[in-house]
Amino acid sequence: MKRNRIGQVHFSIGDATRLGYDQIKRRWGRAAINIASIALGLSFYASLMLSDTFYNTYEGLGGTQLSVESYQYWLVGVALVVSVVGITNAMLIAVYERYKEIGTMKCIGALDRHIIMLFMVESGFQGLAGGVLGFILGLAAAVVSTGFSTGFDIVLKVPALRMLTLFGGSVLLALALSMMATMYPAWRASKLKPVEALRYEL
Amino acid sequence: MSYDYVIELRDLVRHYKMGDETVKALDGVDLEINRGEYVSIVGPSGSGKTTLFNLIGGLDKPTRGSVFIDGVDIAQLDAYELAWLRCRKIGYIFQSFNLIQVLTALENVALPTVFAGVPRDEGLKKAEHILESVGLSKRINHRPSELSAGQQQRVALARALANDPAIILADEPTGNLDLNTGMEIIDLLHGLNKTKGLTLVAATHDLKMIKASDRIVWMRDGRIEKIERG
Numbered sequence: 001m002k003r004n005r006i007g008q009v010h011f012s013i014g015d016a017t018r019l020g021y022d023q024i025k026r027r028w029g030r031a032a033i034n035i036a037s038i039a040l041g042l043s044f045y046a047s048l049m050l051s052d053t054f055y056n057t058y059e060g061l062g063g064t065q066l067s068v069e070s071y072q073y074w075l076v077g078v079a080l081v082v083s084v085v086g087i088t089n090a091m092l093i094a095v096y097e098r099y100k101e102i103g104t105m106k107c108i109g110a111l112d113r114h115i116i117m118l119f120m121v122e123s124g125f126q127g128l129a130g131g132v133l134g135f136i137l138g139l140a141a142a143v144v145s146t147g148f149s150t151g152f153d154i155v156l157k158v159p160a161l162r163m164l165t166l167f168g169g170s171v172l173l174a175l176a177l178s179m180m181a182t183m184y185p186a187w188r189a190s191k192l193k194p195v196e197a198l199r200y201e202l
Numbered sequence: 203m204s205y206d207y208v209i210e211l212r213d214l215v216r217h218y219k220m221g222d223e224t225v226k227a228l229d230g231v232d233l234e235i236n237r238g239e240y241v242s243i244v245g246p247s248g249s250g251k252t253t254l255f256n257l258i259g260g261l262d263k264p265t266r267g268s269v270f271i272d273g274v275d276i277a278q279l280d281a282y283e284l285a286w287l288r289c290r291k292i293g294y295i296f297q298s299f300n301l302i303q304v305l306t307a308l309e310n311v312a313l314p315t316v317f318a319g320v321p322r323d324e325g326l327k328k329a330e331h332i333l334e335s336v337g338l339s340k341r342i343n344h345r346p347s348e349l350s351a352g353q354q355q356r357v358a359l360a361r362a363l364a365n366d367p368a369i370i371l372a373d374e375p376t377g378n379l380d381l382n383t384g385m386e387i388i389d390l391l392h393g394l395n396k397t398k399g400l401t402l403v404a405a406t407h408d409l410k411m412i413k414a415s416d417r418i419v420w421m422r423d424g425r426i427e428k429i430e431r432g
Contacts, residue, residue, distance in 0.1 A: 009285045010319035019305075026304035104300040107261065108361070109289025109317030111281060194261045198300065 046138025103197025131174025293362025
């Protein structure tokens with residue numbers, strides 16, 4: 001059969017990572033908006049989780065019982081949803097900006113899933129950066145807001161493992177939210193027909 | 203294994219729906235293109251040139267009829283095989299260059315080799331070599347925005363050559379270039395056609411391109427009006 005002369009195209013996660021990194025580096029403005037969006041939502045989450053941990057630690061060390069108000073968790077939820085919607089919006093605009101580029105990629109051999117991979121890698125980078133930044137901001141906020149009642153050195157009294165778990169959890173959450181927000185835009189981009197994508201003028 | 207015709211079009215029809223009306227962009231085209239031939243597709247705008255270009259390149263699906271590339275009916279290919287065909291068999295050149303803006307000239311040319319599964323170092327080396335052959339050895343680390351229109355089109359040409367395709371499809375490749383730079387691109391294309399035996403199919407308005415070709419296919423209203431020897 002003639003079939004055996006047809007082969008397969010290749011595109012690894014490593015290739016996508018390299019290209020995604022280039023995209024972020026060169027289109028820094030768009031990435032910065034996404035990173036800020038996720039960082040702000042996440043810093044709220046992290047500050048609440050950290051405050052709670054600080055209060056517990058303080059109590060464990062014999063201090064009076066203090067706690068985070070439960071309505072604040074609601075606010076965190078809302079903040080995270082808002083940041084997800086913001087990222088989805090920014091990523092959709094990024095897809096429109098890159099219509100021609102996506103069409104070109106398809107012309108030189110990219111499959112639908114390669115396009116999805118590219119956008120997901122990019123949002124993964126942004127999620128990681130936003131998560132780390134958000135945790136740092138949240139830590140600062142938590143120390144400032146609890147410090148007056150528990151003493152500012154409380155941050156040093158929290159068990160290291162607990163701190164590490166909180167950090168890991170925050171970054172993972174940011175990563176998950178960022179990638180979740182990018183699913184729809186990435187899917188839209190991957191479904192573009194090369195002809196339409198190439199004809200498109202921004 | 204070699205086929206007589208590298209491209210074969212059989213009763214090719216492409217209709218678009220525009221509201222209630224059906225636009226007959228292509229209305230029954232039969233054409234055979236030999237290996238190593240240089241064919242210009244000429245016609246007024248709306249005559250079906252670009253539609254034909256898209257169908258040959260597997261970028262669009264015909265309403266009826268078939269496109270054979272190297273004897274394979276591309277309607278029979280699945281998405282993976284079609285991607286491979288676009289990647290390895292066909293090199294595309296566009297009027298508006300369509301380079302990836304965030305990548306350097308070298309990376310742009312090396313990109314198709316990534317999809318072809320060529321190891322990175324090898325791909326970059328090959329890209330550098332091809333860029334040299336189109337006269338851009340001093341500009342390989344520049345991004346598209348730092349290059350002139352003629353240089354960008356040469357990068358695009360180098361990219362089309364990256365995986366040693368059998369066919370180069372060019373859609374108005376000199377349309378955005380001035381007389382001299384356009385001439386340079388035509389000379390490069392013509393040289394590749396003659397020395398490497400690449401099959402070259404170009405949709406064009408450019409008289410200089412038409413003159414250089416082996417055959418000229420005149421299109422009108424979605425049909426072939428006449429075919430002339432160049």
